[in-house]
Amino acid sequence: MTRDTLNVDVVIVGAGPAGLMAGTWMAQTGVTAIIIDQKPHRTQSGHADGIESRTFEILDSFGVGDNVWKNANPTIDLSIWNHQKSGGIKRGDLLNNCNPGLSRFQEATLGQGQIEQNFLDFIDSFESVSVKWNTCPTNLTIFESSEYPVQLMIQTRNSGMKEHINSTIRAKYLVGCDGAHSWVRDTLGLSLEGDRMNEHWGVFDSIPLTDFPDIRKRCIIKANAGHLMIIPREKRLVRCYVQLLPEVAAALKVKLDPETLVNIVREILSPFSFEASSLEWASIYSVAQKLCPRFSKYNRVFLAGDAIHTHSPKAGQGMNVSIQDTYNLGWKLASVIKGKARPMILRTYQEERLLIAMRLLAFDKRMVEGICGKESDSSMKGLTSISDSLRNTLQEENTSSSGLTARYGPSCLVTPACESERRRLAGPLLPHSRAELAGNMAIGVRFNNAQVLLQCDSKPYNLQQVLRSTGEWRLLVFGGDISNSAQMKRVQQLGLKLVEEGSIFCKTDPNSADRVGEIEAFLIHCAPRKDVEFMKLPEVFRPFDETMGYDYWRVFADNDPYGEGRGNAHRLYGIGTEGCVVLVRPDQHVAFIGALEDLSAIELFLLNIMTGL
Amino acid sequence: MTRDTLNVDVVIVGAGPAGLMAGTWMAQTGVTAIIIDQKPHRTQSGHADGIESRTFEILDSFGVGDNVWKNANPTIDLSIWNHQKSGGIKRGDLLNNCNPGLSRFQEATLGQGQIEQNFLDFIDSFESVSVKWNTCPTNLTIFESSEYPVQLMIQTRNSGMKEHINSTIRAKYLVGCDGAHSWVRDTLGLSLEGDRMNEHWGVFDSIPLTDFPDIRKRCIIKANAGHLMIIPREKRLVRCYVQLLPEVAAALKVKLDPETLVNIVREILSPFSFEASSLEWASIYSVAQKLCPRFSKYNRVFLAGDAIHTHSPKAGQGMNVSIQDTYNLGWKLASVIKGKARPMILRTYQEERLLIAMRLLAFDKRMVEGICGKESDSSMKGLTSISDSLRNTLQEENTSSSGLTARYGPSCLVTPACESERRRLAGPLLPHSRAELAGNMAIGVRFNNAQVLLQCDSKPYNLQQVLRSTGEWRLLVFGGDISNSAQMKRVQQLGLKLVEEGSIFCKTDPNSADRVGEIEAFLIHCAPRKDVEFMKLPEVFRPFDETMGYDYWRVFADNDPYGEGRGNAHRLYGIGTEGCVVLVRPDQHVAFIGALEDLSAIELFLLNIMTGL
Missing domain, CATH: 3.50.50.60 (FAD/NAD(P)-binding domain)
Structure with a gap:
């Protein structure tokens, strides 16, 4: 050395x-x-x-x-413009650019x-x-x-x-x-490995001076003069992506003249005016998948x-x-x-x-084809202005492609969703999930957000916010309706099991500064929060520290903020009043879903991957 | 010098x-x-x-x-505890500590x-x-x-x-x-000038170690051993306000011993346990109004x-x-x-x-009396555990006392609400508002928030956020349903008047760096936003700058975010489809409400107070 x-x-x-x-x-x-x-x-x-x-x-x-x-x-609207026979361009569809409800962001x-x-x-x-x-x-x-x-x-x-x-x-x-x-x-x-498509594009960022009315919306514009994508940006910036003929692209590769790109945009947007003020970046590229x-x-x-x-x-x-x-x-x-x-x-x-x-x-290929392909003339009545294929592709953009519904298949880090899926897997016969206990939650997919209330003070809380990226696994115990005494007993028993000597959860240290590989347990119940006494809940959900007191931030009531009834989290996840447990990976993907009695399955699953337990 | x-x-x-x-x-x-x-x-x-x-x-x-x-x-819950005859304390009411809807904050x-x-x-x-x-x-x-x-x-x-x-x-x-x-x-x-009440209190901030279940809620506790207020704070801190006997207060004034305060809190909370960890501040005071x-x-x-x-x-x-x-x-x-x-x-x-x-x-006096006064024993059925008077006082705390509904009376900065109110005023006969045009908006009260959408890109926007504190006045033009051509004509005429030579609004400079005393105009309409073309709106609501382009951030659609129908702002303010104009002071208080044709009244009002116009 x-x-x-x-x-x-x-x-x-x-x-x-x-x-x-x-x-x-x-x-x-x-x-x-x-x-x-x-x-x-x-x-x-x-x-x-x-x-x-x-x-x-x-x-x-x-x-x-x-x-x-x-x-x-945020880009909320997606506006599609098409050429019209009589010349110029015309607005076709105005679509939502996102699916509300899939995420608390967009x-x-x-x-x-x-x-x-x-x-x-x-x-x-x-x-x-x-x-x-x-x-x-x-x-x-x-x-x-x-x-x-x-x-x-x-x-x-x-x-x-x-x-x-x-x-x-x-x-x-x-x-x-x-x-x-x-x-x-x-x-x-x-x-x-793969193909370079014969598609050449120019791109630039500027503050546009234009009377084109949709300049602050995401636009796909298919004019006779070429194809243009408009992406409104932070501050007053707007990005333009413009399709180039191969010979134009070749010339621009030799010497990048942004004014050429601006001129093509102006031609495509005609009869609307277009000038690029404060042009701050320009580039050209060929599409290669x-x-x-x-x-x-x-x-x-x-x-x-x-x-x-x-x-x-x-x-x-x-x-x-x-x-x-x-x-x-x-x-x-x-x-x-x-x-x-x-x-x-x-x-x-x-x-x-x-x-x-x-x-x-594959998605990008469909997207390029949808945007670059010719569409029917929007001035012809009775026809939609974009193809169903492009519409479906745009829809996909907001779900699986964006990562929201991307599913990681069964592996040592994701349990199979059922017994038959488990049989198809090679390797040791590890436990499978009981997916039906949370009918709207998908194993291997990122844990979706729902708003619940902190039991201790009724503060609204995004459940996803407990899933901070610290390297920790989370055991989310959906306790169901614990105002029912039989259900409360199940939660109590689970609580006792979690702190039993030798339990995998017991081997983790809630106060250790190094959180990687630790397991945090949270309780989310759907009983009216006023009927639930914090101090009667299992201790594992309210750990006590001699200088910091109880941890009040691990129990949530799935209630309406100002009412006392059930909230939406159990319903959103498809969880019944009998509850379930959900093990979430450090990257927020669901690894396992089981009944309140399925702790041993979780232990088996974790013992297979973890060391030092 | x-x-x-x-x-x-x-x-x-x-x-x-x-x-x-x-x-x-x-x-x-x-x-x-x-x-x-x-x-x-x-x-x-x-x-x-x-x-x-x-x-x-x-x-x-x-x-x-x-x-x-x-x-x-945020303090969302307010929990009232009372002494019970059998000894100890018992939870009485659990109330909401705020009125949702009055503000986007709490x-x-x-x-x-x-x-x-x-x-x-x-x-x-x-x-x-x-x-x-x-x-x-x-x-x-x-x-x-x-x-x-x-x-x-x-x-x-x-x-x-x-x-x-x-x-x-x-x-x-x-x-x-x-x-x-x-x-x-x-x-x-x-x-x-005023009274010193014979009320002495101690206060301290600590991290409590306690099994008192409501420690993370705002509490008013009336025990035989004394009165206690609990205020949960940021991080794990909790503030305790505890009532002191005159002789105890006198002793503590000589030498402030926080442990004395902690002991009294422990006595009041008995049979619950209480220790103060990380005690970071303590003080005593006598109430003086x-x-x-x-x-x-x-x-x-x-x-x-x-x-x-x-x-x-x-x-x-x-x-x-x-x-x-x-x-x-x-x-x-x-x-x-x-x-x-x-x-x-x-x-x-x-x-x-x-x-x-x-x-x-006056409010504080009622509050002190409500909190310090004796209440009925909460263990007696059929009686509420807090007096109606305290309940009303607590309600007031969240409205006028907090400033949300505080009204500034007619003056040179607030127009009278009607002709009869105007007659009662001394001084020059300045214009009065037509309060009925915005039935749920009060002149002199701060402009309440409503969520609308930016016309240009459908981005949700809190209307209150256009009222940034810059020293500017804002003319909010509620255009009503401008998909109705007669209504659109009224808005167009208002737009023309605003830019007429000699208009008070014309004398202000939208691009001046010094915003104090300037007047900004905004348009909020309730037509479906897809039926409204930005470029056909009056220029005053979309000022053009040679390097920055159009200002797209002055026109709002009062629509549902993902629907196309009417939103809630017009309804919240009690404004009909015929619209109105609202002049808002630099401190967000409403100064004037009038019809779209009432510009001259606004000019008269402003000329009376402004110089250099």
């Missing part, structure tokens, strides 16, 4: 959204990490800008969602640089993670028998100096988030984001899927590094995310 | 909530001000902690509400020091206002003929040094927010907060009424200093706030 060698748990290559999300997990869980990036600083303008509801939920789970949400511009736009800044601010508030700009990797070697098997040589350009500084990072794991031209991927001998079929090697090096999937920016998914990749990976890495989980759980990263990436590419 | 003389527009004595609110207005409007305080720094612990909904609205109007709201603890608690810090952070982000700690006033002289008539001698203690530094501040106005023992008030020869009948002198020096009214902390109103005092005064001072309004408007400060202070004292 020389002076120039640094040992860390994780080295992350690339400080874009995927790399910073990985770094955020490491910071939050106290894992040491270094993020390197060849750029001198974060993204300054342009690039990605769409933020899906699921991404907001993820940001919120680290406490960095507020600021992003406050500055972002799709919004904010420049990638600002998202990155939020991650950087978060990371900066912890000591375990640092970012090294102006730095690129030069050599990667894996020594499996070492404590730090990953050896990455790096080169840092010093600002103002011509020479480079070479040094070495030794790490337990490497995460390659270095984009479509990933050095890490290439070095592993992997590559992106490509996938790297392997996301990891040696169970030591993992790829994420554009390094494993590239596609068009049509649906604003890029930044989201990339963030969601490392959101899936980060807690698993932390759990293994902290000795809380077996390394085999890392294999679920590819199992879970490859399917998502494949679906994304 | 010596080197030690500083000229500012406003000198503020006292950096508590009232003084900092005044300083916040000055910072926001670009008026130069200095705030002096004899303390070495802001409040560190204890003191006031109740924040009413109206105060949140005010903080939010400066953009500092989010942070306070996020950290505060009552919450947060330590005074944190509120002050939010104000200080805001002020710190501007250059025109500074805070000078360790500084007290020593002499006050008024020279009416000078440009800076107020001469205040001050003395600053340098930290670490024994000697004092004397200097002089010359200002146009002085605001005395220096508390119950106000030096400014005494120097003006004014005094607090006093009022200074004059709030200003020479129309140059103004008093606010505890300097003019003291009362019990029972209803958590102190900090709120103090903040609301200077919220009322600040924009008036800024308007006069900037030459936008005649100095006579300053006289409305006392007219408007004296009545509020008198009501507060």
Whole structure:
């Protein structure tokens, strides 16, 4: 070892959204990490800008969602315009751009640089993670028998100096988030596979001066002069994506003249006027739908984001899927590094995310075809102005594609939904869920939000907010109607079992500062809250600390805020008055659903993946 | 003039909530001000902690509400406990502590020091206002003929040094927010008048270790051993107010022993256990309900907060009424200093706030009597556990007392509600409102919030959020159903009148950085938003700027977010499909309600108070 060698748990290559999300997990869980990036600083303008509801939920789970949400511009309307025979363009459909109720957030736009800044601010508030700009990797070697098997040589350009500084990072794991031209991927001998479509687009951000009336709505415009997508942004910015003829694209590749793009937009929007004021970013690109079929090697090096999937920016998914990749990976890495989980759980990263990436590419293909395909003339009455296919595709954008309803299949981290699903799985016969106990909750899907009230003071509470991203698992006990004494007895018995000597839950420490791999229990009941006495509830739901008193923030009443009747959470999840238990992973995905008596199944499931219990 | 003389527009004595609110207005409007305080720094612990909904609205109007709201603890339940004949205490009523719908915020608690810090952070982000700690006033002289008539001698203690530094501040106005023992008030020869009740209380903040089940609810407990009020706070803190016997109070005045207070609380809560962990503040006080009948002198020096009214902390109103005092005064001072309004408007400060202070004292008296008076034994069936009088008082706490429904009477800043009310007023015959056009809106009361949608992109918007505290007046044009062509014509004509040469609205500059005294116009219509074309609306509601494009943020559709029908704003305000215009003061209070054709009445009203138009 020389002076120039640094040992860390994780080295992350690339400080874009995927790399910073990985770094955020490491910071939050106290894992040491270094993020390197060849750029001198974060993204300054342009690039990605769409933020899906699921991404907001993820940001919120680290406490960095507020600021992003406050500055972002929600896109609520989607306006479709078509050419008309008589010339010019005409508004066809005006659709909702989101499905209310699927999330407490909705799709919004904010420049990638600002998202990155939020991650950087978060990371900066912890000591375990640092970012090294102006730095690129030069050599990667894996020594499996070492404590730090990953050896990455790096080169840092010093600002103002011509020479480079070479040094070495030794790490337990490497995460390659270095984009479509990933050095890490290439070095592993992997590559992106797939098609480059013959589609060329230009994009620019500006403050538009226009009398086009829908300029603050998301628009898809299909004019004879070409296709245009309008994405209203934060402040007064608007992004225009405009389709280019191959020869125009070729010329712009030689010399990017934003005015050419502005002129095409003006032509498409005609007879409406259009000028671009404060033009702050412009670029051109060709649509390539490509996938790297392997996301990891040696169970030591993992790829994420554009390094494993590239596609068009049509649906604003890029930044989201990339963030969601490392959101899936980060807690698993932390759990293994902290000795809380077996390394085999890392294999679920590819199992879970490859399917998502494949679906994304198929979805993107339909999206590109829907937007670029010719539609019927909107001036012809009796015909819808967009195809059913595009309409369905747009609908999908707001559900599975955005991550809201994305389902991770059965694995060591997600129980099968029923006995027959379990039989189809290879490996040891682990427990299956009793999915029917929460009929509207899907195993493997992220836990949807419902509003409940804190039992202690009736404060409204988003249940998703107890699922903060700390590396902890949560056992959500839906107690049902505990004003019924038989039901209350079941909850009491469950409470006793949880604190029994030798119980897996008992081995966790509610007051430990290191939360990775711990299990927190919460109770949500649907009895009228005035009929429930806090002090008569099982102690596991109200742990006592000698200096901090009781923990009053683990019991919730599923009641109306100002009434006394039942609230909506049990109904939303399809849970009856007999209740159920739901085990939620550290990334908010549902791992198991069972009856109040099914604790042993949960133990079996957790013992299979956890170490040190 | 010596080197030690500083000229500012406003000198503020006292950096508590009232003084900092005044300083916040000055910072926001670009008026130069200095705030002096004899303390070495802001409040560190204890003191006031109740924040009413109206105060949140005010903080939010400066953009500092989010942070306070996020950290505060909403008090939703109010639990009443009484002694029972068989010994111990028993829960009587469990009431709602707020009226949902009256505000988008609700009552919450947060330590005074944190509120002050939010104000200080805001002020710190501007250059025109500074805070000078360790500084007290020593002499006050008024020279009416000078440009800076107020001469205040001050003395600053340098930290670490024994000697004092004397200097002089010359200002146009002085605001005395220096508390119950106000030096400014005494120097003006004014005094607090009223009674000291024979009520003595102790108060402390701690993390309670207790099995008392309602510890996280606001409680009023009437035990044989004494009376106790419990106020749950941010984090795990809880405040206890406990009634003291005169002899106990006298002893504690000599030497404040918090353990004595804790013991009394333990006795009152018996048979429940009680220990105070992390006791962070304790104090004792006697209830004194006093009022200074004059709030200003020479129309140059103004008093606010505890300097003019003291009362019990029972209803958590102190900090709120103090903040609301200077919220009322600040924009008036800024308007006069900037030459936008005649100095006579300053006289409305006392007219408007004296009545509020008198009501507060009467309310506080009922509150103290209700809480300290004996109630019937709650174990006797058929009797309510609290008196109707206390119940009514608690109800009032959430409406007029909190500022939500406080009404400022007719004056040069509030039009009379009808012709007969106008006749009763002295002075020139200025216009009166047509209150019936907005049947549920009260003239002189703060403009209540309703949610509408931005016309341009359907984004949900709290109408109150357009009423930011910038010193601007707002003309809210409720256009009614403009899908009706006759109604649209009325709105068009109003739009033309607003931009007519010589119109009072035309004399204001939408792009001027200095917003004090400007008038902003907004349109809220209740036609289905898809039937309304933005570009066909009057230009005054969509001003165009050559580099920033159209202003899309002045037109709102009163629609359901995901439907197309009418929303709730027109209904909430009692406005029909024929619409009306509402003129709102810079402090969000309604000044005038009229028909779409009543512009000349508004002009007459404004010309009477404004200068330079």
